[in-house]
Amino acid sequence: MSLTSSDNKFYSWLDDRVGVSGFIKAAEKKEVPVHKQSMWYYMGGIAMVLLAIQGLTGILLMVYYVPEISSAHSSVLFINTQIEFGWFVRSLHSWAANILIFILFVHMFSAYFMKAYRKPREVTWFSGMALLGICFAFGFTGYLLPWDEIAFFATKIGLDIAGKTPFIGGVIADLLRGGAEIGQGTISRFFLIHVILLPIALFAVAGLHLLLVQLHGMSEPESFKKAKKKKYEKFFPDFLVKDFMVWLFFFNLVAGIVALFPWGLGPEADPFAPAPAGIKPEWYFLAMFQFLKLLPPHIGPFEGEILGIAFFGVLALVLFVAPFIDTGKSKAVSKFFDVYGILFTIGFVGFTVWGMLD
Amino acid sequence: MIAGTRRVFVRWITGVFAALWAGMASYPFFRYLISGTKKKQAGEELVTSISLGSSEEFLPGASKNFKFGSAPALLVRSEDGAFHAYNAICTHLGCTVQYNEEKKNIWCACHGGVYDTASGKNLAGPPPKPLKALNVEVKEGEIIVSRA
Ligand code: HEM
Numbered sequence: 001m002s003l004t005s006s007d008n009k010f011y012s013w014l015d016d017r018v019g020v021s022g023f024i025k026a027a028e029k030k031e032v033p034v035h036k037q038s039m040w041y042y043m044g045g046i047a048m049v050l051l052a053i054q055g056l057t058g059i060l061l062m063v064y065y066v067p068e069i070s071s072a073h074s075s076v077l078f079i080n081t082q083i084e085f086g087w088f089v090r091s092l093h094s095w096a097a098n099i100l101i102f103i104l105f106v107h108m109f110s111a112y113f114m115k116a117y118r119k120p121r122e123v124t125w126f127s128g129m130a131l132l133g134i135c136f137a138f139g140f141t142g143y144l145l146p147w148d149e150i151a152f153f154a155t156k157i158g159l160d161i162a163g164k165t166p167f168i169g170g171v172i173a174d175l176l177r178g179g180a181e182i183g184q185g186t187i188s189r190f191f192l193i194h195v196i197l198l199p200i201a202l203f204a205v206a207g208l209h210l211l212l213v214q215l216h217g218m219s220e221p222e223s224f225k226k227a228k229k230k231k232y233e234k235f236f237p238d239f240l241v242k243d244f245m246v247w248l249f250f251f252n253l254v255a256g257i258v259a260l261f262p263w264g265l266g267p268e269a270d271p272f273a274p275a276p277a278g279i280k281p282e283w284y285f286l287a288m289f290q291f292l293k294l295l296p297p298h299i300g301p302f303e304g305e306i307l308g309i310a311f312f313g314v315l316a317l318v319l320f321v322a323p324f325i326d327t328g329k330s331k332a333v334s335k336f337f338d339v340y341g342i343l344f345t346i347g348f349v350g351f352t353v354w355g356m357l358d
Numbered sequence: 359m360i361a362g363t364r365r366v367f368v369r370w371i372t373g374v375f376a377a378l379w380a381g382m383a384s385y386p387f388f389r390y391l392i393s394g395t396k397k398k399q400a401g402e403e404l405v406t407s408i409s410l411g412s413s414e415e416f417l418p419g420a421s422k423n424f425k426f427g428s429a430p431a432l433l434v435r436s437e438d439g440a441f442h443a444y445n446a447i448c449t450h451l452g453c454t455v456q457y458n459e460e461k462k463n464i465w466c467a468c469h470g471g472v473y474d475t476a477s478g479k480n481l482a483g484p485p486p487k488p489l490k491a492l493n494v495e496v497k498e499g500e501i502i503v504s505r506a
């Protein structure tokens with residue numbers, strides 16, 4: 001018996017029980033449009049690789065991290081300075097988290113400008129926004145865990161903002177804070193949200209997102225749909241090979257950044273010391289931070305803060321409802337959403353850069 | 359027609375009972391999570407007054423951030439020699455404020471809020487309200503801060 005025939009035996013054994021050939025056939029049938037904007041199709045896959053890095057390094061960090069108020073900071077210091085490659089694992093987790101958020105913005109806006117949210121991909125779009133929300137929540141809860149000075153005040157501000165939501169804000173802030181002041185209660189709750197609740201939510205929503213992508217195939221931009229000659233390539237193996245190369249490139253990129261700029265750790269949080277001068281949030285909250293600084297304490301009968309936050313809510317809501325309004329039937333509406341997206345991007349980038357320089 | 363309204367009614371009642379049941383079933387878990395936030399945590403005591411040492415040594419222009427119960431507080435001696443103490447929690451978004459020696463006012467590093475040293479009044483920046491004041495007395499040369 002030749003190797004192939006015994007291989008075939010195993011293959012057909014497996015196929016009878018698992019139906020592998022179905023998957024392979026589906027993968028072979030799947031095609032990816034080739035056009036000028038094809039590069040944006042890689043963004044979701046890059047996000048997946050970064051998430052895999054997060055999962056792996058997160059598990060490794062949990063080996064030494066202690067979610068207890070008097071040990072949290074020193075356990076992170078221990079990882080950073082005593083454990084071999086501890087700095088590497090921790091920096092990978094922190095850097096990849098930030099790069100992931102950046103890639104998600106790129107992924108979201110490329111889908112947005114290609115109008116990929118239109119029928120039948122509305123639910124893909126909503127699940128994507130949910131994923132972005134989940135990743136923000138990962139960032140917010142993870143930031144507190146090292147229990148350094150800046151982590152403490154970032155959490156303080158974040159919870160105070162949450163507390164200003166009308167009606168339910170107070171209860172939500174209490175539930176998250178786990179006490180009258182930020183302390184052990186907060187660390188316990190943030191830790192389990194970060195390592196249990198959000199991963200479960202992420203798996204569920206990302207599963208749906210990827211399933212829908214398989215179901216609908218890749219969307220085609222208008223210019224491509226109108227083209228006389230449409231070029232496609234096979235997903236398997238052609239696109240997937242390129243996917244792998246991009247992933248490898250990104251993994252190396254992150255590892256390179258980490259080796260050159262390891263993630264730092266500030267002094268341990270002291271809940272009774274004043275906030276340090278020059279304190280700033282993570283870059284992806286910087287645009288909001290900078291904008292809120294401009295608002296006066298009161299606008300009419302409202303606190304400036306509340307109006308500011310409501311304003312951000314409306315800005316995000318427009319992105320959320322885009323699939324319902326920009327259905328492709330009206331040119332004017334389509335144009336409106338293009339302009340809105342451009343203004344949104346300019347505003348976001350502008351305020352972020354201003355915040356960095358300020 | 360009658361069957362139609364009955365169906366609507368039954369659907370309605372089922373919905374109401376389902377909602378009631380869901381509320382009832384989640385109540386214990388909600389209480390479980392929220393009650394821990396209202397209880398005092400281990401090592402937390404209710405403080406009504408605290409001594410901050412000798413008034414002689416605390417010169418005009420000096421300031422000190424200190425722990426008052428479970429909250430941060432700030433003591434400042436202004437140039438005229440008077441003592442002022444506040445809850446050091448910024449009324450904007452809750453950062454801990456500090457005394458700015460150069461400008462002789464109270465300052466928050468988070469978004470640049472400024473308060474008047476003598477009254478705690480919000481002067482500039484985003485804070486919407488004055489700082490909460492604490493009482494300061496000097497008893498036999500000792501600075502005593504207590505709840506107002
Ligand atoms: C954890 C985060 C995310 C992961 C792992 C992820 C993964 C993916 C992958 C692998 C694809 C197929 C390849 C591609 O088009 O890039 C995809 C497509 C898509 N994603 Fe995401 N995504 C995430 C977040 C988001 C966000 C934040 C949005 C926007 C709100 C979004 C909206 C979409 C849409 C509309 C498509 C279809 C694109 C098309 O058919 O051209 N996703 N996603």
Ligand code: FES
Nearest residue numbers: 448450451466471
């Ligand atoms: S928290 Fe003090 S100015 Fe914003």
